[in-house]
Amino acid sequence: MVEELRGSFASGKTRSYEWRASQLKGIIKLADEHEQEIVQALRSDLSKPEMEAYVQEIGMLKNSCTVTLKELKHWMTPEKVKTSLITYPSSAEIVSEPLGVVLVISAWNYPFLLSLDPVIGAIAAGNAVVLKPSEISPATSSLLAKLVGEYLDSSAIRVVEGAVAETSALLEQKWDKICYTGNGKVARIVMAAAAKHLTPLLLELGGKCPVVVDSDTNLQVTSRRIIAGKWGCNNGQACISPDYILTTKDFAPKLVDSLKQELETCYGKNQLESKDLSRIVNSNHYTRLIKLLDDEKVAGKIVHGGEKKETELRIAPTILLDVPRDSLIMSEEIFGPLLPIITVDKVEDSFEIINSGTKPLAAYLFTNNKKLKKQFVMSISAGGVVVNDTTLHLAVHTLPFGGVGESGMGAYHGKFSFDAFCHKKAVVYRGFFGDAAIRYPPYTRGKLRLLKAIMGGGIFGIIRALFGWS
Amino acid sequence: METTGEEVEASLVEARQTFKSGHTRSVVWRKKQLEALIQLIHDNEDKIFEALYDDLGKHQAEAYRDEVGVVLKAANYALSNLQKWMAPKRSSIPLLFFPAKGELQPEPLGVVLIFSSWNFPISLTLDPLIGAISAGNTVAVKPSEQAPACSSFLAKYIPLYMDCKAIKVMQGGPQVSENLLQHKWDKIFFTGSPRVGQIVMSAAAKHLTPVTLELGGKCPTILDSLSNPSDMKVAVKRIVGGKWGPCSGQACIGVDYLLVEEKMAPTVIELLKKTIKRFYGQVPIESKSLARIVNKHHFERLCNLLRDPRVANTIIHGGSVDEDNLFMEPTILLDPPVDAEIMSEEIFGPLLPIITLKKIEESVEFIKSRPKPLTIYAFTKDESLKRRIVSETSSGSVVFNDVMIQFLCDTLPFGGVDQSGFGRYHGKYSFDSFSHEKAIMQGSFFPEIEPRYPPWNHFKMKFIRLAYALDYFGLLLHLLGLKR
Numbered sequence: 001m002v003e004e005l006r007g008s009f010a011s012g013k014t015r016s017y018e019w020r021a022s023q024l025k026g027i028i029k030l031a032d033e034h035e036q037e038i039v040q041a042l043r044s045d046l047s048k049p050e051m052e053a054y055v056q057e058i059g060m061l062k063n064s065c066t067v068t069l070k071e072l073k074h075w076m077t078p079e080k081v082k083t084s085l086i087t088y089p090s091s092a093e094i095v096s097e098p099l100g101v102v103l104v105i106s107a108w109n110y111p112f113l114l115s116l117d118p119v120i121g122a123i124a125a126g127n128a129v130v131l132k133p134s135e136i137s138p139a140t141s142s143l144l145a146k147l148v149g150e151y152l153d154s155s156a157i158r159v160v161e162g163a164v165a166e167t168s169a170l171l172e173q174k175w176d177k178i179c180y181t182g183n184g185k186v187a188r189i190v191m192a193a194a195a196k197h198l199t200p201l202l203l204e205l206g207g208k209c210p211v212v213v214d215s216d217t218n219l220q221v222t223s224r225r226i227i228a229g230k231w232g233c234n235n236g237q238a239c240i241s242p243d244y245i246l247t248t249k250d251f252a253p254k255l256v257d258s259l260k261q262e263l264e265t266c267y268g269k270n271q272l273e274s275k276d277l278s279r280i281v282n283s284n285h286y287t288r289l290i291k292l293l294d295d296e297k298v299a300g301k302i303v304h305g306g307e308k309k310e311t312e313l314r315i316a317p318t319i320l321l322d323v324p325r326d327s328l329i330m331s332e333e334i335f336g337p338l339l340p341i342i343t344v345d346k347v348e349d350s351f352e353i354i355n356s357g358t359k360p361l362a363a364y365l366f367t368n369n370k371k372l373k374k375q376f377v378m379s380i381s382a383g384g385v386v387v388n389d390t391t392l393h394l395a396v397h398t399l400p401f402g403g404v405g406e407s408g409m410g411a412y413h414g415k416f417s418f419d420a421f422c423h424k425k426a427v428v429y430r431g432f433f434g435d436a437a438i439r440y441p442p443y444t445r446g447k448l449r450l451l452k453a454i455m456g457g458g459i460f461g462i463i464r465a466l467f468g469w470s
Numbered sequence: 471m472e473t474t475g476e477e478v479e480a481s482l483v484e485a486r487q488t489f490k491s492g493h494t495r496s497v498v499w500r501k502k503q504l505e506a507l508i509q510l511i512h513d514n515e516d517k518i519f520e521a522l523y524d525d526l527g528k529h530q531a532e533a534y535r536d537e538v539g540v541v542l543k544a545a546n547y548a549l550s551n552l553q554k555w556m557a558p559k560r561s562s563i564p565l566l567f568f569p570a571k572g573e574l575q576p577e578p579l580g581v582v583l584i585f586s587s588w589n590f591p592i593s594l595t596l597d598p599l600i601g602a603i604s605a606g607n608t609v610a611v612k613p614s615e616q617a618p619a620c621s622s623f624l625a626k627y628i629p630l631y632m633d634c635k636a637i638k639v640m641q642g643g644p645q646v647s648e649n650l651l652q653h654k655w656d657k658i659f660f661t662g663s664p665r666v667g668q669i670v671m672s673a674a675a676k677h678l679t680p681v682t683l684e685l686g687g688k689c690p691t692i693l694d695s696l697s698n699p700s701d702m703k704v705a706v707k708r709i710v711g712g713k714w715g716p717c718s719g720q721a722c723i724g725v726d727y728l729l730v731e732e733k734m735a736p737t738v739i740e741l742l743k744k745t746i747k748r749f750y751g752q753v754p755i756e757s758k759s760l761a762r763i764v765n766k767h768h769f770e771r772l773c774n775l776l777r778d779p780r781v782a783n784t785i786i787h788g789g790s791v792d793e794d795n796l797f798m799e800p801t802i803l804l805d806p807p808v809d810a811e812i813m814s815e816e817i818f819g820p821l822l823p824i825i826t827l828k829k830i831e832e833s834v835e836f837i838k839s840r841p842k843p844l845t846i847y848a849f850t851k852d853e854s855l856k857r858r859i860v861s862e863t864s865s866g867s868v869v870f871n872d873v874m875i876q877f878l879c880d881t882l883p884f885g886g887v888d889q890s891g892f893g894r895y896h897g898k899y900s901f902d903s904f905s906h907e908k909a910i911m912q913g914s915f916f917p918e919i920e921p922r923y924p925p926w927n928h929f930k931m932k933f934i935r936l937a938y939a940l941d942y943f944g945l946l947l948h949l950l951g952l953k954r
Contacts, residue, residue, distance in 0.1 A: 192675040382908065385909070428876050430871040431871060
């Protein structure tokens with residue numbers, strides 16, 4: 001199959017603007033004409049509320065295509081660059097060319113968006129693509145296989161379904177780039193496989209995204225935005241979901257009360273059964289999350305929620321207060337509807353706690369204090385940082401979306417997607433005029449002097465050297 | 471002098487502590503290190519020339535042009551631009567998110583590791599080092615043990631001029647490299663062969679360490695027929711300069727082989743021979759302007775390429791070697807078999823195969839059917855051939871009518887693609903290569919957009935649809951309760 005795609009790529013058909021635009025339009029059409037089916041598949045895989053399915057997956061994807069279509073011609077134009085005196089006379093430009101045949105491995109939590117969004121970038125850059133959706137979201141996976149086959153050019157864009165065996169087989173092949181969205185463990189396997197062929201990577205991983213809440217903040221808006229970013233995003237199963245909160249001992253009770261109040265406004269009194277909340281994706285993850293609650297170190301720390309229903313794989317929005325830093329729930333990415341709150345004496349103390357862990361995909365701060373904002377932005381290293389909101393930066397296509405350290409490498413969205421799947425080729429044009437003898441042997445002292453002057457770049461130095469005055 | 475395992479540990483611990491202290495993030499520290507590097511070179515230029523002569527037999531002019539000068543230029547460029555590079559960049563945010571602000575803040579990655587190669591042992595160590603320092607990282611450099619004089623020079627003088635709590639020089643062979651690769655780094659920058667590149671990347675995979683790989687490849691040079699004889703002379707001069715000038719062919723962007731039209735071959739060969747004689751004299755081994763082969767291993771490797779009788783038959787110039795002095799004279803071969811090792815492996819030496827084609831346009835197919843090289847050189851005035859080369863072939867870079875100059879241009883990204891590597895540096899690209907570009911969004915508590923929050927209903931759904939379509943007018947109407 002890879003051979004076939006290589007053939008299609010070699011034929012040059014994916015390089016034309018027309019082909020790329022037609023495929024992008026195909027994706028928009030696919031999303032428009034099958035919106036209900038997509039919503040259904042997401043409901044089947046994750047019990048995702050229709051609003052979330054639309055807002056966070058379908059709408060976002062269509063927007064991504066629209067932005068790309070609008071800017072593509074501009075992005076495809078070579079970028080002229082200035083050349084220096086040393087290489088005079090010359091002109092140069094940077095040409096964006098496709099890498100070839102790329103592999104996109106996507107995740108189960110936003111199975112529609114995280115499959116097609118990177119594919120948009122790959123197509124925009126003129127590549128042929130193989131998409132491997134996650135088997136943990138099987139309804140979406142097979143819907144994608146069907147729709148991509150119907151709407152897009154299958155000589156250059158393919159979907160391969162399957163689990164570990166199929167993914168391993170894919171990873172043995174040589175790709176020109178691999179984009180993987182998922183966890184750090186599998187990412188290491190992907191990178192090791194890529195190393196055999198020297199394949200460059202885009203890794204979108206996760207991490208424990210902290211939220212620091214200062215007492216000097218608009219409490220109601222803060223709570224609402226934390227809720228929207230946590231339980232409003234696939235019930236906490238999102239890479240940029242707030243994972244845990246850090247706030248002062250004094251402020252914590254106020255924050256808890258506010259969160260409780262706003263949770264009721266959003267999801268009613270029976271939050272376990274709310275239709276506006278996704279369920280846990282499967283029993284593996286359900287068991288994993290229950291274990292975090294059963295940890296004796298957090299016994300008695302639950303201040304809200306804790307209800308669960310195994311048959312429906314449901315866990316209610318749960319808040320834990322004053323969890324110890326060495327508890328299970330604080331040792332790995334939660335990826336679920338449990339929100340631990342760590343209390344500190346001074347809000348600045350939270351910075352150390354965050355920096356003592358691995359770099360997360362996102363970090364959040366709620367405050368009105370300018371100085372604190374500045375400190376936070378400068379000293380917290382994360383893929384992205386948002387002040388006074390959560391998760392929103394995902395929707396801003398002018399910001400690169402990616403991690404650092406354990407949370408990943410590379411970035412995408414908007415033009416960053418296009419760049420991620422391109423090779424930026426430097427092209428220099430020179431004429432035959434302007435050949436300096438000093439470049440060539442036999443080398444002499446005089447040539448060395450002149451060479452030094454020219455490379456030093458100063459016009460006076462050059463004149464002096466020419467006259468033998470250096 | 472090999473760096474021991476304990477020394478590696480201790481250095482890494484100190485480098486991490488230094489980075490954590492925040493000391494390397496100030497613009498003052500970074501500038502000081504760059505200035506110190508410039509001072510180091512100015513004060514010790516002679517010693518550098520000596521070391522390069524010891525390791526590779528490089529003439530001072532070559533050493534300056536390809537190593538010392540390159541580093542000084544890079545350091546000065548970084549110094550003048552550093553503050554600009556460090557400053558956050560405003561990002562425009564769609565109106566929908568008003569009044570949110572967006573910006574990109576570059577930040578250092580942490581503790582980085584640089585492996586350099588033996589052919590440009592000074593510049594390939596110090597040029598990436600400049601990038602790493604400019605970006606505010608602490609750094610460990612591991613110069614190649616195959617250029618021992620330069621490695622010792624760097625190990626001795628870097629600590630004397632630069633902050634030794636932040637910049638460490640490791641010395642030794644494959645064992646030291648292996649040891650270094652066991653540890654966790656925040657970035658690894660590697661210049662060398664694809665084979666070792668694979669080893670580096672596999673080791674990096676264990677810690678999810680991002681890497682930049684600057685590898686090589688067979689850089690083809692297309693020589694079209696040029697009607698103006700003086701243009702032809704200039705072209706051949708540049709080709710000779712691009713083949714034997716940099717380290718006697720041992721350069722990643724050096725001319726590897728030549729592609730010419732059959733009918734042009736005699737003229738080209740004549741000109742090549744003449745130019746070689748003019749540059750290197752009648753007896754090249756006596757020329758002070760030619761570098762040596764770095765060591766016996768590579769010398770053997772190159773001799774081996776010529777041992778294949780099908781290849782030996784095609785030597786039309788040169789061919790003599792001097793084992794004691796590790797010297798090989800400029801050698802030209804005419805149409806060696808394309809399946810011989812000399813045409814399948816990167817030569818990295820003073821042997822120049824000329825492949826003849828019926829028509830020069832065939833060169834595009836020839837290059838396309840082979841692994842992507844670091845550079846393609848083409849001497850031609852034919853605009854449509856130029857266009858074909860740029861759009862139909864893929865390589866790290868393309869240079870028309872000259873050689874090597876893309877290396878000198880700080881505004882151009884220098885790096886490979888596919889087997890020639892990934893990632894890039896030079897100029898601002900060096901800074902970027904060792905930075906994380908952090909996206910920052912500053913939101914405001916006001917206005918609050920209700921449709922963001924559950925419980926969900928039709929109004930909110932409609933609102934979001936209009937928002938995504940960036941239909942601001944429609945949004946306004948919707949909010950006012952009016953229909954279109």
